[in-house]
Amino acid sequence: MRFLLGTLLIALFVLAWQGVASLESVDDLTLASPVETFQALQDDWSLLWDNALVTLVEVLLGLALATLGGVTFAVTMHLFRPLRDAAYPLLVASQAIPVVVLAPIFVLAFDYGMGPKLAIVALICFFPITVNLLDGLRSVEPELLKLMRSLGASRLRTLRSVELPSALPFLFSGLKVAATVSVIGAVFGEWAGAEEGLGRLVLLGNNQLQTPRVYAGVVLLTLMAVALFALVALGERVACPWNRKEQPA
Amino acid sequence: MQTEVEAPVMEPLSFRNVTRRYPRVTALEGIDLAVRQDELMAVVGPSGCGKSTLLELVAGLQEPDAGSVTVLGATDAAARREASAYMPQRDLLLPWRDALANAALALECQGVPRAEARRRAEPLFERFGLAEFERARPAELSGGMRQRVAFLRTLLPGRPVLLLDEPFGGLDSLTRSSMQHWLADALADEPRTVLLVTHDVEEAAFLADRIAVLSPRPGRVVAEIPVELPRPRDVTSPEFGQLKRTVLEALGL
Numbered sequence: 001m002r003f004l005l006g007t008l009l010i011a012l013f014v015l016a017w018q019g020v021a022s023l024e025s026v027d028d029l030t031l032a033s034p035v036e037t038f039q040a041l042q043d044d045w046s047l048l049w050d051n052a053l054v055t056l057v058e059v060l061l062g063l064a065l066a067t068l069g070g071v072t073f074a075v076t077m078h079l080f081r082p083l084r085d086a087a088y089p090l091l092v093a094s095q096a097i098p099v100v101v102l103a104p105i106f107v108l109a110f111d112y113g114m115g116p117k118l119a120i121v122a123l124i125c126f127f128p129i130t131v132n133l134l135d136g137l138r139s140v141e142p143e144l145l146k147l148m149r150s151l152g153a154s155r156l157r158t159l160r161s162v163e164l165p166s167a168l169p170f171l172f173s174g175l176k177v178a179a180t181v182s183v184i185g186a187v188f189g190e191w192a193g194a195e196e197g198l199g200r201l202v203l204l205g206n207n208q209l210q211t212p213r214v215y216a217g218v219v220l221l222t223l224m225a226v227a228l229f230a231l232v233a234l235g236e237r238v239a240c241p242w243n244r245k246e247q248p249a
Numbered sequence: 250m251q252t253e254v255e256a257p258v259m260e261p262l263s264f265r266n267v268t269r270r271y272p273r274v275t276a277l278e279g280i281d282l283a284v285r286q287d288e289l290m291a292v293v294g295p296s297g298c299g300k301s302t303l304l305e306l307v308a309g310l311q312e313p314d315a316g317s318v319t320v321l322g323a324t325d326a327a328a329r330r331e332a333s334a335y336m337p338q339r340d341l342l343l344p345w346r347d348a349l350a351n352a353a354l355a356l357e358c359q360g361v362p363r364a365e366a367r368r369r370a371e372p373l374f375e376r377f378g379l380a381e382f383e384r385a386r387p388a389e390l391s392g393g394m395r396q397r398v399a400f401l402r403t404l405l406p407g408r409p410v411l412l413l414d415e416p417f418g419g420l421d422s423l424t425r426s427s428m429q430h431w432l433a434d435a436l437a438d439e440p441r442t443v444l445l446v447t448h449d450v451e452e453a454a455f456l457a458d459r460i461a462v463l464s465p466r467p468g469r470v471v472a473e474i475p476v477e478l479p480r481p482r483d484v485t486s487p488e489f490g491q492l493k494r495t496v497l498e499a500l501g502l
Contacts, residue, residue, distance in 0.1 A: 143337055150308045150335040151406070153358040161354065165345050242344040242386060 032212040037219060040212035048201070048213075052220050055198040058114060058186045059224065062121025066178060069122065070129030071171070077130075078137040079159070095127040099185065103192035117189035117197070124185040125178035129171070136170025137163050169243045172236035179228035183221050198224075259322060260285055261442045262307060262333075262410050267316035269302050275467035276302045280316070282461055282470060284410075287440035291453035293496060294463030300446040303468070304412045307444060308335040320410055334408040338415040340399035342387040348394075349374065349383040352401040359406060370405055377401050378431070393424040397431075411443040417452065429455055433481065450496045454489060455482050462499040472499035 014034050020026060021033035032040070041048065073091075077084040099120055106116035140163050148158045190199030202217040237244070263283040269276045276299035284290045294300050305311045306318050309330030317324050320332040342351045352373070353366035361369070374383050377397045387395055396416065403411065416432075417425040433456055436443065447453050453460050454476065462472040474495055478488055 141341070143339065144341050146305075146310055147335070147337055147341050148358065150310060150330060150333075151355050151358040152330060157358055161357065162343065165343065240345070242388065 029209055029211050032215040036212040037215040040210075040216040041219070044213055044216065048198070048216060048220060051196055051198045051201045051217075052224065054196045055183070055186050055190070055221070056224060058117040058189065058197065059121055059182045059228070061114070062118045062185060063125055063175075063178060063182050063228075065118055065122040066125035066129055066182075067175070070126050070174070071133060073126075074130045074133035074137065075159070075164075077134060078163070079155070084134070091127065091130060094123065097123070099124060099188055103188050106189070107193040112193050112195060116192060117186055117194070120189040120192075121182050121185040125182050128177035128181070129174040132170045132174030132177075133167055136167025139170065140166045168240050169236065172232060172240065175232045175235075176229055179232050180225045182228065183225040187221065261321055262444060263319045264303075264306075265317050265319070267306065267313045267318060269299065269306065269311065270314045277306075277313075278467040278469050280468070280470060282473075284442055284444055284459075287442055288458045289436065289441075289443040289445060289456055291445045291447060291457035291460045292463060293447055293450055293453045293460060293500065294468060295465050295500070296448065297466050298463045299466065299468035300448075300463060301414055304335060304414050304444065304446055307410065307412055308333050310335070332408055333410040333412050334403045334406060335412045336399060336403040336414060336416055338418050340387070340395040340419075342395055342398060344387055347384045347386055348379065348390065348398045351387065351398055352405055355402045355405045370401065373401050373405070391424070392420050393428055396420060396428060400432075409442060411441050413443060413445045415447050415449075416445070418447070418449075425452075430481075432456065437480065450493050450500075451484065454478075454492045454496060455484060460496055462496060472496075474499065 018034050021031050021036075028036075073087075077087055102123075103116065103120055106119050110116045110119065144162060145158065148162055153161070186197070187199030187202070190197040191203055194200040198217050198221055202214050202221075205211070205213040205217065260283040264280045267280040268278050280303070282290070282292075292300055292303060302311065306313055307320060307329060309326035309328075312326060318329060320329040323329060323332065342348075343354065346354065349367050349370055350363075352370040353361075353363070356366035356369060357363060371383065374380055377400070379394060379397055379401070382390060382394060387398070390398065396419075400416070417428045420428060429452055436456075445453070445456060457476050460472075460474040460476060461470050462474065463469065464471045474492075476492060478486075478492065483489060
């Protein structure tokens with residue numbers, strides 16, 4: 001039922017898109033129709049695919065970097081309360097940095113290669129991962145912490161047996177947000193200067209008035225984000241089976 | 250030799266003129282109580298009279314502002330904690346651990362390796378009426394079973410003094426009654442020194458050897474009522490009714 005409704009909504013969206021694109025008053029250079037976009041996907045498939053792989057690698061490595069950094073940072077902040085209070089404003093500030101502005105500077109600093117893209121993806125993804133995990137680590141009921149103290153648990157034992165497992169669903173929430181914004185980060189990174197990648201291809205297509213190819217690129221970028229999200233959601237189901245909302249009948 | 254004769258029998262658990270203040274309220278004031286070896290003392294009192302504070306003081310989770318709490322001759326918090334097993338009102342089982350691992354947690358906290366802790370917890374499941382539920386997650390257990398797993402977790406480290414904070418407060422009345430019978434049987438088989446906090450007069454009368462009645466905040470001991478009724482206790486007998494009335498009168502009800 002849910003699947004059926006989802007398919008129906010997507011079909012409706014594509015239909016509406018086709019409808020708007022077919023209007024006389026809509027410029028073909030502004031909006032490519034789904035049919036034209038699909039045509040471009042077919043015609044430019046190998047070009048699109050090669051560039052998509054480059055972007056995917058940037059996204060995955062950036063996400064991995066952000067996860068590694070975010071988890072380390074969140075756990076350290078959690079264990080040292082004064083550090084948490086001191087570093088929290090910095091953490092928020094890191095998210096307020098306009099990445100669009102920063103991207104060209106990163107390119108200047110790291111050259112055209114993978115470096116600036118990873119840095120930008122990681123910078124964007126770091127925040128939701130760290131903040132969610134921090135909240136998760138703090139979400140443990142005080143009574144449970146009291147029980148652990150009465151059992152004589154060490155700080156690390158409590159972290160390992162209680163706080164980290166409790167925080168796992170929160171970490172996955174952060175990862176879900178990170179997975180969706182990571183693709184945007186990679187595109188910004190490529191716009192600031194790149195030799196390959198879907199973001200660069202879309203930018204070039206825009207400059208060359210190849211509107212269907214631009215839309216094909218956007219569709220692929222969207223699919224990439226959705227697939228990443230689904231992967232994280234699957235990971236959550238596997239890693240936190242106790243956390244499923246729906247109860248067996 | 251002489252000293253042995255003169256020394257009073259050491260109670261495993263005693264409060265000497267204990268006062269505990271919080272920034273805004275005084276929770277307990279001038280508490281003098283002593284629980285004897287293998288005795289179950291129930292503490293009853295109105296909500297907010299500092300009953301839970303009493304247990305947390307014994308468990309080494311809080312320090313008295315005046316007076317002293319002595320558990321097995323020790324007054325420092327770490328020694329009090331190691332001598333007592335604290336069971337909070339809610340079972341607080343970890344949803345990601347199966348029943349066996351939840352019970353084993355108590356041993357793991359003492360540095361026992363996981364597999365060894367599970368192995369040592371396993372034989373107790375049969376005795377607690379939990380056989381074949383070792384692998385069940387807490388969500389799959391009934392309220393009474395969850396409470397028994399929590400109780401198992403409390404007993405497993407083998408600490409001599411048991412601290413029970415309204416252990417059956419969250420259960421429906423039928424389950425509560427059957428758990429009270431079960432606890433009475435378990436303690437008859439294996440006596441322990443127990444401090445039980447409850448707001449349920451019937452529960453106190455059913456389980457306790459002695460009942461201490463606390464006043465509303467700040468909590469003071471207003472009565473200590475010995476319970477002489479034979480076990481198993483008949484809750485329908487006139488003596489039981491009389492006992493309940495005595496406790497309720499001490500509570501001012």
